[in-house]
Amino acid sequence: MRVDQQWFIVDKIATRIPHFTAPDLSEPIKETILAGLARPWSMAFLSEEEALITEKEGTLVKINLQLKSKVVIKGFPADTAKARDRGDNTGIFDVLVDPQFDKNKFIYVAYAAKKGKEKATKVIRAVLENDALRDIQTIFLATPYTEERHHYGGGLLFGSDGKLYITIGERLFNEKDEPALPLAQNAEDKRGKIYRINSDGTIPADNPDFGAKAIPGLYALGIRAAQGLTKHPITNAIWFSEHGTMQGDEINILKPGANYGWPIKTTGKYRFAEYAPAALEGNTYTEPVWYWLQTVAPTGLTFYTGDEFPSWKNNLLVAGLAQGSLWRLVIRGESVSRVEELFTNDRVRLRKVVVSPQGKLYLLTDETDGKIIRVKNGTR
Amino acid sequence: MRVDQQWFIVDKIATRIPHFTAPDLSEPIKETILAGLARPWSMAFLSEEEALITEKEGTLVKINLQLKSKVVIKGFPADTAKARDRGDNTGIFDVLVDPQFDKNKFIYVAYAAKKGKEKATKVIRAVLENDALRDIQTIFLATPYTEERHHYGGGLLFGSDGKLYITIGERLFNEKDEPALPLAQNAEDKRGKIYRINSDGTIPADNPDFGAKAIPGLYALGIRAAQGLTKHPITNAIWFSEHGTMQGDEINILKPGANYGWPIKTTGKYRFAEYAPAALEGNTYTEPVWYWLQTVAPTGLTFYTGDEFPSWKNNLLVAGLAQGSLWRLVIRGESVSRVEELFTNDRVRLRKVVVSPQGKLYLLTDETDGKIIRVKNGTR
Numbered sequence: 001m002r003v004d005q006q007w008f009i010v011d012k013i014a015t016r017i018p019h020f021t022a023p024d025l026s027e028p029i030k031e032t033i034l035a036g037l038a039r040p041w042s043m044a045f046l047s048e049e050e051a052l053i054t055e056k057e058g059t060l061v062k063i064n065l066q067l068k069s070k071v072v073i074k075g076f077p078a079d080t081a082k083a084r085d086r087g088d089n090t091g092i093f094d095v096l097v098d099p100q101f102d103k104n105k106f107i108y109v110a111y112a113a114k115k116g117k118e119k120a121t122k123v124i125r126a127v128l129e130n131d132a133l134r135d136i137q138t139i140f141l142a143t144p145y146t147e148e149r150h151h152y153g154g155g156l157l158f159g160s161d162g163k164l165y166i167t168i169g170e171r172l173f174n175e176k177d178e179p180a181l182p183l184a185q186n187a188e189d190k191r192g193k194i195y196r197i198n199s200d201g202t203i204p205a206d207n208p209d210f211g212a213k214a215i216p217g218l219y220a221l222g223i224r225a226a227q228g229l230t231k232h233p234i235t236n237a238i239w240f241s242e243h244g245t246m247q248g249d250e251i252n253i254l255k256p257g258a259n260y261g262w263p264i265k266t267t268g269k270y271r272f273a274e275y276a277p278a279a280l281e282g283n284t285y286t287e288p289v290w291y292w293l294q295t296v297a298p299t300g301l302t303f304y305t306g307d308e309f310p311s312w313k314n315n316l317l318v319a320g321l322a323q324g325s326l327w328r329l330v331i332r333g334e335s336v337s338r339v340e341e342l343f344t345n346d347r348v349r350l351r352k353v354v355v356s357p358q359g360k361l362y363l364l365t366d367e368t369d370g371k372i373i374r375v376k377n378g379t380r
Numbered sequence: 381m382r383v384d385q386q387w388f389i390v391d392k393i394a395t396r397i398p399h400f401t402a403p404d405l406s407e408p409i410k411e412t413i414l415a416g417l418a419r420p421w422s423m424a425f426l427s428e429e430e431a432l433i434t435e436k437e438g439t440l441v442k443i444n445l446q447l448k449s450k451v452v453i454k455g456f457p458a459d460t461a462k463a464r465d466r467g468d469n470t471g472i473f474d475v476l477v478d479p480q481f482d483k484n485k486f487i488y489v490a491y492a493a494k495k496g497k498e499k500a501t502k503v504i505r506a507v508l509e510n511d512a513l514r515d516i517q518t519i520f521l522a523t524p525y526t527e528e529r530h531h532y533g534g535g536l537l538f539g540s541d542g543k544l545y546i547t548i549g550e551r552l553f554n555e556k557d558e559p560a561l562p563l564a565q566n567a568e569d570k571r572g573k574i575y576r577i578n579s580d581g582t583i584p585a586d587n588p589d590f591g592a593k594a595i596p597g598l599y600a601l602g603i604r605a606a607q608g609l610t611k612h613p614i615t616n617a618i619w620f621s622e623h624g625t626m627q628g629d630e631i632n633i634l635k636p637g638a639n640y641g642w643p644i645k646t647t648g649k650y651r652f653a654e655y656a657p658a659a660l661e662g663n664t665y666t667e668p669v670w671y672w673l674q675t676v677a678p679t680g681l682t683f684y685t686g687d688e689f690p691s692w693k694n695n696l697l698v699a700g701l702a703q704g705s706l707w708r709l710v711i712r713g714e715s716v717s718r719v720e721e722l723f724t725n726d727r728v729r730l731r732k733v734v735v736s737p738q739g740k741l742y743l744l745t746d747e748t749d750g751k752i753i754r755v756k757n758g759t760r
Contacts, residue, residue, distance in 0.1 A: 025691040028718075290724075293674035293703070311405040311691065323673070332725065338408075340720035344670075345712065 026309045027378035028326075028342055030363070034068050037061070037370035039083065041154075042094045042300060043354050043362065044107070052107065052128075056083040056091030056351075057368065060109060062131060065372070074132040077124065081114035086349075086366070089169070090119055093154025093227075098199065099162070105129055106199070108139075108164065110154035118145035121152045121168055125199065139201030140217070142168045142190040149173070150225070151243075155300075157229035159196070160236035163204055165219070165254070166195040167226040167240060175245075175263050175275040182277060184222050184262045187214035192262065194220040194240070194254060208257030222260035222285065228300040228352075229254070233314055237334075239289070241298035241318060244268035249296045250288035251318070253334060261285035290329060290336040297321035300352030304328075306359030308377045319350035321366055326350060326375075406689045407758035408706075408722055410743070414448050417441070417750035419463065421534075422680060423734050423742065424475045424487070432487065432508075436463040436471030436731075437748065440489060442511060445752070454512035457504065461494035466729075466746070469549070470499055473534025473607075478579065479542070485509055486579070488519075488544065490534035498525035501532045501548055505579065519581030520597070522548040522570040529553070530605070531623075535680075537609035539576070540616035543584055545599070545634070546575040547606040547620060555625075555643050555655040564602050564642045565660060567594035572642065574600040574620070574634060588637030602640035602665065608680040608732070609634070613694055617714075619669070621678035621698060624648035629676045630668035631698065633714055641665035670709060670716040677701035680732030684708075686739030688757045699730035701746055706730060706755075 038058030045051045049066045060073040083091035090112035098106035105127045113122035123140035126133040151169030159165055170184045170192030184192025187210040196207055196219040203216045210218050225243035238254040248268015252260055264277050265285045301318040316329040324347030330338040349366035361375040418438030425431045429446045440453040463471035470492035478486035485507045493502035503520035506513040531549025539545055550564045550572030564572025567590040576587055576599040583596045590598050605623035618634040628648015644657050645665045681698040696709040704727030710718040729746035741755040
């Protein structure tokens with residue numbers, strides 16, 4: 001078990017340096033709860049013990065954290081494009097349980113749906129009963145279908161307004177393939193955007209106005225490859241992560257009608273160095289709240305609402321794929337005052353960080369033999 | 381005052397987002413104690429209130445933190461090469477007070493000494509009395525004198541063995557100027573090394589053996605641009621920072637006879653991309669304990685031994701020039717388990733972080749109008 005190995009090393013070092021003590025008062029340690037998941041992407045709690053897990057290279061499963069058991073949910077759509085390898089951004093993405101699940105049994109799943117060799121991000125609502133899906137309804141489909149491997153997005157979140165927010169990636173890997181009006185800047189193209197819809201797929205009347213021809217449900221644009229969305233526990237503001245190219249990994253706050261600038265403006269470098277997009281008249285771009293100077297590949301994120309790490313309360317936790325560490329961002333209003341990189345000597349690609357209903361902290365590892373890891377406070 | 385401005389901004393944001401609270405239990409806030417220092421480099425406490433400060437673009441001064449007063453120490457050597465600007469690595473570097481200062485009044489200062497247009501790192505010992513130096517004695521001189529602007533080193537530390545440790549930079553800015561046997565790898569060249577000497581300038585008998593022709597006092601080699609040295613409060617191990625080129629900024633633990641690899645091996649990129657040094661037979665290189673993936677320019681560092689931030693006890697604090705933030709490294713034995721970047725929304729080039737005899741935390745800013753900043757815990 002990973003955690004045992006870690007402590008074995010620590011003990012060895014502690015022996016080498018006499019009288020070494022570890023006085024940091026919050027001491028996060030990892031404990032593997034369950035392995036054997038096919039690149040898990042997201043986790044939605046049904047109770048403190050039971051959760052749904054989506055797999056990038058697999059399907060939708062239900063796990064029990066106490067029994068350490070796993071069952072496959074039957075009836076997941078057959079048009080799922082499973083990811084073939086680590087760099088393939090297709091697969092099954094976010095999963096949400098309806099706030100009224102006890103009454104309506106609805107769950108929501110985003111995934112890469114295929115049609116022949118081509119794929120598009122689809123969001124479905126379905127009834128979950130007896131470990132099977134029924135009454136599956138497509139509530140959003142980010143056409144066109146294309147053969148791209150990258151940036152399908154697939155983040156889902158219920159806002160405090162009860163609306164469903166969806167991140168859709170731009171799907172291009174290299175800026176040289178951008179049209180004159182870049183995809184993420186084109187309000188008539190579904191890619192590279194954030195949407196806000198009702199949970200039945202209809203469009204709220206109070207969405208921002210991007211013009212008559214804009215895609216229904218459009219809420220913000222200028223997005224390259226956002227995945228994770230989360231809600232501040234006090235302000236209810238929605239914060240989201242975004243992958244840059246070379247550097248340019250960002251944390252943003254979602255504002256109605258905002259343009260986050262991609263690919264006109266970025267905090268990173270273009271993959272295609274000669275790319276020089278034309279300025280777009282009259283646009284104003286919303287700056288990120290935070291950007292890293294190194295490549296992090298930030299993905300599933302959450303505000304910490306547990307009690308086990310008192311000094312982390314309401315901090316933003318971000319899972320990093322590229323360096324395999326967990327990031328803790330201390331925020332003050334709308335700025336980031338401190339940033340901590342955790343588990344720097346025990347790196348593993350992390351897809352998601354999530355807090356259970358009772359405040360326990362879990363990580364999902366982006367591995368073929370993917371794991372659910374509980375983060376415990378070793379000083380308790 | 382900087383700290384007021386910061387709180388003004390915080391209040392403004394707090395007003396914008398209703399009910400925002402700041403629950404992090406350790407809340408470092410800055411308070412400027414004294415300004416008007418000419419790029420301060422180091423600080424040595426004479427008491428809880430009085431300290432010597434070296435200035436890169438100035439001289440040696442004594443300050444009183446309570447009275448907020450400053451006096452110039454008379455009699456500092458006239459051969460001082462003052463730095464002309466931010467990128468100029470000459471000037472006055474580290475200052476130490478003898479562990480027996482009460483009896484012998486000795487202080488130690490490293491600085492760039494000039495001879496015409498050429499400079500070399502010199503370490504002096506002098507008696508400090510009545511705010512003046514006398515009996516100045518050169519105890520180390522890192523010849524040759526050259527016209528270079530870069531990497532004079534100048535870090536000083538008394539080890540737990542009572543010996544004086546000195547960092548000397550390699551002084552080259554670009555690897556294309558390296559000789560076939562690179563300077564830092566040549567035991568007969570004084571540059572790019574760490575030395576261990578007695579406080580009177582004589583050489584200890586128990587230094588590592590680098591061969592008959594090696595520079596007397598040589599303790600470790602393969603150093604590019606190390607500046608700060610500090611001693612672990614429990615293990616007494618010496619940890620030091622090193623500047624990389626593009627990335628490659630490192631934290632190392634000092635071991636007798638170790639070769640830290642520069643320029644044969646580095647965690648960064650060469651400034652001269654085509655540089656391809658020949659392998660040196662039979663060498664083994666000591667890996668850094670930590671290296672950053674972004675440019676930090678880590679310089680004066682210290683282990684935190686105060687009580688004001690309980691969770692920081694024995695953490696390594698590192699001042700960063702390039703991004704202007706303070707870094708906190710949580711260590712486990714000889715590895716770094718967590719890394720925190722502090723003051724990310726209040727950046728200023730930091731040269732030195734230091735803890736007072738009674739455990740108060742201070743920063744020196746690398747500015748023409750340089751400041752001493754006290755870091756207080758805002759939650760107290």
